Amino acid sequence: MVQCWLLNSMTRNLRAIFLSLSTAKEVWDAVTQTYSIGKDASKLYELRCKALATRQNGTSLSDYYGTLQLIWQEIDVLRPSKMKCSDDVAARTTEISNERLYDFLAGLDHHLDRIRGQVLAEDPLPSVQAAYAQVCSEANRQATMLAGSHVDGSAMTTTLHRPVPRSGHPKPGQKELDTRQCTHCGKKKHTRETCFELVGYPDWWVDKQEKGKEKKKSVANLASQPLPHGSSPHMDQSALRVFPNTTSTSSPYPGSSDKGADWSW
Template sequence: MTEALSRVQTSFSPITDSPMVPINIKLEGSNYGLWSQVVEMYISGKDKLGYINGDYPQPPDNDPSFRKWRTENAMVKGWLINSMDQSLVVNFIRYPTAKQVWDSAATTYFDGTDTSQVYELRRRVFRMKQAGGSIEKYYNDLQGLWREIDFRRPNPMKCATDIQSYNSILQKERVYTFLDGLDDRLDHVRSDVLRLKTFPSIEQAYAHIRGKIYDNM
């Protein structure tokens, strides 16, 4: 996800209202959480968020502002359509307003719980292994899946103490998952992390292992 956001941020500069400026995340059904965050950030950066959140409703045809609204609505709709996989475009292209496209995508791919998507994302997490690849790619892939899960299944707790306890448990589980997927050649480094006096966060565990790898190069 970090790599994906970096590619998207590149497309923000220079700021322009051209509908051809790409959003380098394509909605393909299973990545709605990431897609919606990136697209909302992009449109907000263009100062056109009102076209998807309802702040800029369509004025009457005879209103002096209608022509400007029609042009900018088409532009924002173009950003949304161009950020979708080609196979999905036919499902949204006929909506007349950008807000309708945005709302329809939310209705189609995110119902507030997304149980089946969370299940599939968790399966991908548990099956993911380093498998001889770089530690950076393995870590970033895991973090992307976890962020998608967190978006679809937010922490329901309200008490600050409960939130802290929940996050602590979650961090430990993620460290265990991360360590379990490492290549066997990193067994000694995995053991180092488990012996740390203060149990690390997932970010600290990654930094520790990455540092050990590069120290030995």
């Protein structure tokens, strides 16, 4: 049964080499002699260099730690302990554990520098298994915080760039903007159908212009009179400020300079 299991675990080409052997022990011994590298120093050197050169490089912690574990297992096979004293075995086990802890911490990504320093500050140093658990906990915490900040940033960006709804209705308390413009005279706040130049000027509009004309005459007369004794130009300027729009351009119907507002009726 064991012999069948050994042969079935081989590829077809290898199975043909050991198929003629009669017992499982013969198969095992033949495979060991053929493929075992024994105490190959070059292989141990290669594995140690590989362990020191292994880096996380953005991969998951489980993948990085699993890669190191495979290397360490191969080293254990090639370098079995021959110590008999229990104290020596414990001391050597601690040394190996510390070496592997250094290998693991040295290859971590830079965002885990803080937890690496915390692990190295412990006395005594934890096992590589305990250190792996601490690093995983810190990595999960960082991932959670990063995800939360990303959501907050996205919400803020959405709020800042949220389009302002356009509506034809003014907001409460806001006066509706009159966008009408006459195609005849070019003035705003009325249309061609209600243009005074076409339909005639109403009486109230003429009266308004006459009042404006009289107002201008009063200001002009006041400005042309000589200043009383003791007065100053500053007093004259104060009087002129009482009657604004005295420099408006003339029109067929003198009055307010805001011609566009005359049509708001």
